[in-house]
Amino acid sequence: MKIRTVLRLAWQGLAGLWRTRFLGTAAFTTIVLALMVMGIFLVFLANLSHLAQGLEERVQLRVFLADGLSPEAMAKVGEQIRTLPEVERATFVSRSEALERLKRQFAGREEVFELVEENPLPDSYVVQPAPGTDWAKLSRALEQIEGVERATYGEEIVRRALLFLRMTTAATLAAAAFLAVAITFIIMNVIRLTVYARRREIEIMRLVGASDSYIHFPFLCEGFFLGFCGALLAALGVDRAYLWLSEQMSRSIPFLPLLGRDAFWLQAMSALIGLGALMGVVGSYLSVKRFLRA
Amino acid sequence: MIQFHKVSKVYPNGALALLKVDLHIPPVDFVFLVGPSGAGKSTLMKLIIRQELPSEGQVVVNGKNVARLRKSEIPLLRRKVGVIFQDFKLLPDRTVWENVAFALEVAEVSPREIRKRVPAILQLVGLEHKASALPGELSGGEQQRVSLARAVVHNPLVLLADEPTGNLDPATSLEIMELLERINLRGTTVVMATHNREIVDRMKKRVVALEGGRVVRDEQKGRYGR
Numbered sequence: 001m002k003i004r005t006v007l008r009l010a011w012q013g014l015a016g017l018w019r020t021r022f023l024g025t026a027a028f029t030t031i032v033l034a035l036m037v038m039g040i041f042l043v044f045l046a047n048l049s050h051l052a053q054g055l056e057e058r059v060q061l062r063v064f065l066a067d068g069l070s071p072e073a074m075a076k077v078g079e080q081i082r083t084l085p086e087v088e089r090a091t092f093v094s095r096s097e098a099l100e101r102l103k104r105q106f107a108g109r110e111e112v113f114e115l116v117e118e119n120p121l122p123d124s125y126v127v128q129p130a131p132g133t134d135w136a137k138l139s140r141a142l143e144q145i146e147g148v149e150r151a152t153y154g155e156e157i158v159r160r161a162l163l164f165l166r167m168t169t170a171a172t173l174a175a176a177a178f179l180a181v182a183i184t185f186i187i188m189n190v191i192r193l194t195v196y197a198r199r200r201e202i203e204i205m206r207l208v209g210a211s212d213s214y215i216h217f218p219f220l221c222e223g224f225f226l227g228f229c230g231a232l233l234a235a236l237g238v239d240r241a242y243l244w245l246s247e248q249m250s251r252s253i254p255f256l257p258l259l260g261r262d263a264f265w266l267q268a269m270s271a272l273i274g275l276g277a278l279m280g281v282v283g284s285y286l287s288v289k290r291f292l293r294a
Numbered sequence: 295m296i297q298f299h300k301v302s303k304v305y306p307n308g309a310l311a312l313l314k315v316d317l318h319i320p321p322v323d324f325v326f327l328v329g330p331s332g333a334g335k336s337t338l339m340k341l342i343i344r345q346e347l348p349s350e351g352q353v354v355v356n357g358k359n360v361a362r363l364r365k366s367e368i369p370l371l372r373r374k375v376g377v378i379f380q381d382f383k384l385l386p387d388r389t390v391w392e393n394v395a396f397a398l399e400v401a402e403v404s405p406r407e408i409r410k411r412v413p414a415i416l417q418l419v420g421l422e423h424k425a426s427a428l429p430g431e432l433s434g435g436e437q438q439r440v441s442l443a444r445a446v447v448h449n450p451l452v453l454l455a456d457e458p459t460g461n462l463d464p465a466t467s468l469e470i471m472e473l474l475e476r477i478n479l480r481g482t483t484v485v486m487a488t489h490n491r492e493i494v495d496r497m498k499k500r501v502v503a504l505e506g507g508r509v510v511r512d513e514q515k516g517r518y519g520r
């Protein structure tokens with residue numbers, strides 16, 4: 001389509017929203033509320049993944065090597081680790097790399113390291129066990145290897161907590177997907193009304209030789225605006241709600257900090273608005289397609 | 295221009311609309327389709343613009359089997375085949391000018407070209423002075439002329455008219471017939487379905503009679519009945 005046509009049809013879509021006074025209807029309110037719940041899910045997911053990241057670092061299975069091994073000997077230990085069937089991956093972390101990582105974790109408080117003259121950390125392997133592995137058993141097996149000093153994997157409770165976080169994440173994602181389908185469905189029904197209101201025009205368009213994309217386009221724009229505006233309002237709502245919630249939480253349960261609004265906020269809110277717009281377009285596409293086929 | 299090869303049409307509900315129809319309409323022909331209601335006249339036209347697909351046989355328009363057209367080619371076919379109906383099918387909230395321009399807009403004709411072609415076609419149907427009127431402010435005959443203008447603004451190869459005078463009084467009907475004849479003389483093939491005996495008998499054109507979905511008569515310079 002030519003640019004001029006695209007603009008004209010987009011304008012028609014906007015006019016369609018106005019004509020049906022859409023932005024004031026109950027259906028639109030429902031869409032905004034559902035999108036707000038969606039936004040809360042997204043923010044919740046971001047927090048979960050942040051929490052999980054913190055924990056993950058504490059539940060690595062680390063295999064510490066004995067002091068004074070030659071590089072060849074270290075490599076040989078690595079080979080032996082990798083031959084175990086429960087081991088999916090094993091990455092070598094030299095003692096100097098380990099120190100670098102530690103320093104990064106203490107960023108801003110480097111004075112701690114001034115007390116240490118020599119690097120006290122051993123060389124090690126970070127092992128990724130296959131899913132379903134019994135970590136305790138595996139670490140005992142690893143300790144049998146010649147040249148291995150010790151194998152540790154942090155506290156069991158932390159590992160459980162991480163597992164729980166992962167399950168919660170999966171459940172939230174499933175709920176968000178379900179919600180996305182529901183919102184798309186609402187938008188589909190809303191657009192169906194405006195398609196129906198213009199059915200005469202559509203019939204004539206087809207008779208005089210309008211292409212399907214020409215017929216679709218204004219409705220796609222309408223759906224887009226609908227999803228976009230809905231998500232924008234929802235984002236504002238979620239923003240206010242989150243601000244309030246973090247204040248409450250930092251007062252009453254300060255040990256469980258929510259992410260600051262600046263860290264990921266723009267991403268989460270653009271994701272919400274993008275999703276809203278996408279659902280609008282998909283919903284109206286399905287709606288018009290169904291109508292044209294009938 | 296239009297060929298039907300052993301075309302049958304059965305609707306999904308089982309209604310038989312056309313049965314083994316063979317028909318050949320050469321370019322610039324003027325054909326009346328007659329027959330009782332339910333004989334299959336409208337169905338025959340719907341097959342030509344690919345609003346329906348034949349259940350059997352082939353419909354060839356301008357050298358192309360319409361069933362084999364790609365999705366993107368269907369709009370192009372419809373720009374080559376104009377249609378008018380008994381109920382005009384105008385948009386009530388748009389002016390005469392806008393209703394005619396509509397057909398050009400959907401084909402993405404430039405505004406400059408539209409400003410040139412709409413007045414010319416309105417003049418052809420004698421409505422240049424009603425350009426800014428709404429359909430509701432026009433008589434039936436005038437509305438049909440607007441719909442005719444919209445149908446031929448693309449300079450189609452074929453014009454299909456499905457009972458175009460069904461809602462008009464005899465005098466107005468004759469005006470429409472004059473216009474159809476004029477359009478035919480400009481080189482457009484015209485196919486018109488009608489119940490109007492008087493018109494068919496007066497025009498002395500080719501007559502194809504349908505009954506129960508079959509072609510029961512096809513004669514040059516024919517009459518409505520035997």
Ligand SMILES: Nc1ncnc2c1ncn2[C@@H]1O[C@H](COP(=O)(O)OP(=O)(O)O)[C@@H](O)[C@H]1O
Nearest residue numbers: 305307309310311330331332333334335336337
């Ligand atoms: N969309 C449709 N679905 C089912 N049956 C139809 C449809 N259109 C027409 N018919 C049937 O097909 C037959 C022919 O109809 P039609 O082509 O409209 O005849 P005419 O225009 O000569 O009156 C009739 O029996 C009619 O009931």
Ligand SMILES: [Mg+2]
Nearest residue numbers: 335336337456
């Ligand atoms: Mg009919």
